[in-house]
Amino acid sequence: MAPPFEGIGASVRRKEDLRFISGHGHYTDDINRPGQVYAYFRRSDRPHAKIVSIDTKEAAAAPGVLAIYTAADLAAIGGLPCGWQIHNKDGSPMAEPKHPVLAEGRVRHVGDPIAVVIAETKQQAKDAAELLAIDFEDLPGVATVTDAVKPGAPQVHDGVANNVCYDWHIGDKAAVDAAFARAAHKVRLDLTNNRLIPNAMEPRAAIGEYDAATGDYTLYTTTQNPHVIRLLMCAFVLQLPEHKVRVVAPDVGGGFGSKIYHYAEEAVVTWAAAKLHRPIKWTAERSESFMSDAHGRDHVTTGELALDKDGKFIGLRVHTYANMGAYLSTFATAVPTYLSATLLAGTYTTPAIYGEVTAVFTNTVPVDAYRGAGRPETAYLIERLVDCAARETGIDRVEIRRRNFIPRSAFPYQTPVALQYDSGDYVATLDVAMKKADWAGFPARRAAAAAKGRLRGIGMSTYIEACGVAPSAVAGALGARAGLYEVANIRFNPTGSVTVFTGTHSHGQGHETTLAQLVTEQLGVPLAQVEVVHGDTAKIPFGMGTYGSRSLAVGGSAMVKAMDKIIAKGKKIAAHLLEADVRDIEFKDGKFTVAGTDKSKTIGEIAFTAYVPHNYPHEELEPGLEETAFYDPKNFTFPGGCHICEVEIDRDTGVVHVVNFTAVDDVGRVVNPMIVEGQVQGGVAQGIGQALLENAAYDASGQLVSGSFMDYTMPRADDLPSFHVATENTMCTHNPLGSKGCGEVGAIGSPPAVINAVVDALRDYGVRHVDMPATPAKIWSIMHAAAPKMAAE
Amino acid sequence: MPQVSLTVNGKPASAEVEARTLLVELLREKLGLTGTHVGCDTSQCGACVVHVDGMAVKSCTMLAVQADGAKVTTIEGLAAADGTLHPMQEMFREHHALQCGFCTPGMVMTAIDLVATHPDGLTEEQIRHGLEGNLCRCTGYHNIVKAIAAAWPLMHGKGMPAAAE
Structure with missing residues (x-):
């Protein structure tokens, strides 16, 4: 056989x-070490305040309490490092204020850790933490990038003027200006890429352990990259030799980016284990996750596309305000720049591109990479702009894409924004997706829906992404502080x-x-x-x-x-x-x-x-x-593809139902088709979540409003349809497998497809754009603010 | 501290607990049954679902003392003594209905209850509605729905009625 x-x-x-x-999975919180005690972090419940005093007396006397530490006890250890240095337009380095492990005299976001209580049991640690008497002097806070850059805005860090972390650019401004000067059509779109909370189902956890006989430390932690955590924690925070520190990441219950970064709790439990000679466990409660896991996205962007009389894209100009939150998380600075603006060509031959990014501090949780990291933001901008361009030039939205695609024969293709795409076939993924989604049959489905009083729309995105950041030498020249x-x-x-x-x-x-x-x-x-x-x-x-x-x-x-x-x-x-x-x-x-x-x-x-x-x-x-x-790879890989979404909107409630979703992706060589399909399905669910449901909401002062699963709308089984997922692959030309990567394509291709479908469904209402998430309240308001231009029924 | 005695996975168990101890804390921390997970603090995610006297219950929503005298089944108690998996476990594996595995125990326990309480069949819509109390961040639910539909005939020993398909 x-x-x-x-x-x-x-x-x-x-x-x-x-x-x-x-x-019988073995997650960090399932691990219990002999003699283990528990840490609980007292966090700021206010966005921005001076810490006037911390009285630990009553808490220290509470049952079971072994130690209470604040920033004063951690004076000898370093801050949490940022792994990517960006330079301003004038060549000067970005502002990089210290990210203390525990707040030093000032809290800058809801969730900022102030003190840690270590006790014999979890409940004792938590009870004692509530007995800490902390006097605050509230300071005005700021939550959004647009507020933070206004004159007179509250200043998040002393010495960081106007809250600007960096002011960066890429591309050829003069060429873009020239393109706009001769353009037959110009299309402009202002949009927000909504802030998301990753919410891997396993909350973060960490156990620090110290062996006094050998001087060896062990950290069990919920990380996506144990060696990186060891390097960052040893070299920058605790100043320990790496050979004396073991980092174990056992089964980890989802990451989506949020478990890449080196977090304060990891350093604290490791450091304190050596002080107390007891293993110390910390496990986040979900409400802590909401205010301490790095958030994602949060860009405010203006994009302008110049077209010639035939609908060819001749210039693209983009400015993004990127919210960094209160401190720089490990890879935060790379997300809007080298992971985002370098993809502004998308799948198109646009010859002149100029992108600017202003990164801004606010009194919010630090923002970093979340599934797709910068690439969803760019795909969303481009694919929304292209749809707007199609509508405003009167060219069919499929035709305008075909007219501007980088042809298969043009690879390797050098874009005007640094990257060289090695392979792809955008016509092929488009054709297969349109066939699978029965694009041609849509008008009949729309009419049938209208007969039932429902608004039906269809939308697509023909996106690209870049995976496997590389090579190390290039990344290093661009500011990466690690090899890749x-x-x-x-x-x-x-x-x-x-x-x-x-x-x-x-x-x-x-x-x-x-x-x-x-x-x-x-x-x-x-x-x-x-x-x-x-x-x-x-x-x-x-x-x-x-x-x-x-x-x-x-x-x-x-x-x-x-x-x-x-x-x-x-x-x-x-x-x-x-x-x-x-x-x-x-x-x-x-x-x-x-x-x-x-x-x-x-x-x-x-x-x-x-x-x-x-x-x-x-x-x-x-x-x-x-x-x-x-x-060490020679280049990024470049997955891409076509996602098509079909929605129906309930006129009475404004609820958007995704009734059909087709994803045809080019991920290169597929090793296990079942797993690839699963990755795409999960990514699409997160993308639909971003487009329709999810939003990390802050009030103007920086108070986190969506701080639990009661307030933050996670996609549930009955919010989603079954998906049609397929691949149509070209091989990566520079790695031995030909594989490109499939983990993020779902979350990158889907949000613009969904919003393009929503805008299409609302076309009789004269709607040009709907910001994410397209919630029922938002849609209902749009429908009731504008009478339809023509009766759809 | 109160004493609680119950049957867990067919075996008697007892422990001293604080009055505020949750059933999930008793299972995980006192009885060492770490297959039941905690994914939130507002009874929203369903990672902690177990069966209490045959019903799917979020074990973070019930005090340990309320389970005194109850029969509790956790994910660890589903397979037969010889290791033969429950059909729902088999179908989750067969249909790739799990990725990181963290929501899986709660999903499986909810799914078993859902299938058991629908002897006349389950539509996709009913399955999706029945999973409202369980969050998964990895799979997009697509394959979970497929796995549950595939487990129905195995659990009921007959084909899914055509009307339900």
């Missing part, structure tokens, strides 16, 4: 699922099974399956014989972790390189055993064969020989069969 196909392209069921469906390679160690065990140690981290993506499939494909080892290990700095050589859809394109490529080395060494061992010239050894389907003969050795036999080297070329080779590779 032929072995089951388990390699690249097989929808094998996930290896990790058994423990999750049986209740990935690491893999492939270890054969003597009896022929394989352990993969990867620097990426799986928090839902299914790497234990997908990465194992790469081994099955390349080395011919059955899937059951491959184990993927991740999330522990004591086991993995090094790694940059998982974000930006990089795990397969970058981490998988590192595995391919390591496996290439395994095969090269295996060939030498096989040549020795088979008494042949190494140049005559071929490797295929797990077997080393002397070319043109039936003499062969399986890779299992080779592995055994490598570990029991009785008959072995010792003069030439070391024993053992284990290889490590570091892979």
Whole structure:
């Protein structure tokens, strides 16, 4: 019987699922260490205030309390670092005010941690924290970027004039001005990309532990990148040598970006564990997550598109105010700049582009990358502008896209904003999506809906994204303070099974399956014989972790390189055993064969020989069969595609129902189609959530209004339809797998498709734009503010 | 402190708890059953759903003392003694209805209750409505809905009535 196909392209069921469906996942809060005590953070309940005094006396005397720490106790440790330095237009560096681990004399956002109470039980720590007597002197606060840059606005940091973190630009202003001067049509759109709260279902948690006998620290934490946390915490915050610190990220219950960053609680529990010689656990309550996990998006943007008389895009001018929140989170500064403005060409041949970004401090939770990170913001802007342009020039919205697409023959394509796209076929994804969504049949469906008193609209987006930020040298030149390679160690065990140690981290993506499939494909080892290990700095050589859809394109490529080395060494061992010239050894389907003969050795036999080297070329080779590779990509990868959304609006309530959603994405080589579909479905749900439901709401002073699941509208099962998901792929040309990444495409392509559909549904009301989220209240108000231009019924 | 005695996954269990201790805290912290998760503090997310006397209950919404004398089943108690999975667990795996796995225990417990209480069949709309109390951030619910529909015939030992499909 032929072995089951388990390699690249097989929808094998996930290896990790058994423990999750049986209740035996191992998340950080499931871990309990001997002698463990608990931390509870007292946080600011006000947006902006001076801390006049903190009286800890009553709290310190409360039952079970072991210690209370404030900023005064942490004077010797550093602030939380920012990992990407942006430079202003004039070449000067961005403003980078200190981000203290615990507030130093001033709180700057609701949720800013002020003190930590450590007690024998969680309840005792929480009870005592409420007994802390803190005197505040309230200061005026500011929540929005538009308010924060006004003259006389409250100043979030002393020494940061007008709350501006940086004022950056990219592209050719003169060329864009010239394009606008000769344009036949100009289209302008002002829009807001609404602020979101990531809300991975597992709240953040951390356990710090210290071994006084060895001086070793261990931090268990809900992170997407344990080595990055170790580096940042050791080098910048606690000043500890990395070899004395182990960071473990066990099963992590979703991340979506929010678990990339180094957070205060990680540093505090690690530091305090050494003070108290007790393991210290902290687990966020959801209300803490709302006010302490980095938020996402929050851009206020003006875009202007210049077109010639034939509807060709000739110039694009964009200005964005990006909300940084009160402090700079780890990668916050890169999001609106190098992860966003560099994609302003979209899928189009626009020859002249100029983008400006003003990053602004406000009295809100720090904002950083959230699923898509900068790329959804750009895709939303461009795809909304294109729809507006179509309407205002009278050119069909599909036709205007076709007219401006970068043709397949033009790759590699150099955009005017730094990036070079390696591959893509935007016509192909558009055509397939239109067919699957029955775009042609829409007028009939619209008429049928109208007959039932419902407004039906259809919209599309033909987006692009960039994944796997790279290469390190370029990122470094642009301000990144870290490398962006990935690491893999492939270890054969003597009896022929394989352990993969990867620097990426799986928090839902299914790497234990997908990465194992790469081994099955390349080395011919059955899937059951491959184990993927991740999330522990004591086991993995090094790694940059998982974000930006990089795990397969970058981490998988590192595995391919390591496996290439395994095969090269295996060939030498096989040549020795088979008494042949190494140049005559071929490797295929797990077997080393002397070319043109039936003499062969399986890779299992080779592995055994490598570990029991009785008959072995010792003069030439070391024993053992284990290889490590570091892979630094040559370029980003560029997934793209076409999303089509069809909505119906209830005239009486303003509720927007997504009745049909089709996503056809180009993600390059697909390893496990089942997992790719799942990633796209989840991303689309988050994108529909952004477009219709979700909004992190602050009042003008910076008080967080949407601070729980009662106030922040998460997409639920009955808010969403079933999705039609497919891929139509071109291969990435510069990595060995051809894979581009699929984790974020859903969240990038969907919001503009949804809003384009909503605006289409409301076309009889003269509506040009609806800001996200398109809530029932907003839609109802629009419908009742303007009588329809013509009766739809 | 009050003493609470109950049956958990078919075995007797008892513990001393504070009056304010929630059922989920008893399960996770006193009984070591960490398969039941806590995803929020407002009884919105459903990660903590268990069965109490056969009914799906958010165990963060019930005090431990209220479960005194009750029969509680958690995700750890679903599989047979020989490890054979419950059909709902099987279908979640078969249909890729989980990604990070954090909401999964609550989803599975809710889904079992939903299927059990709908012996005449379940439409997609009913399934989606029935999942209103459970949040998932990874899957977009698409495959969860499919898994539940696929588990219905296995749990009821007959085909899904055509009208419900």
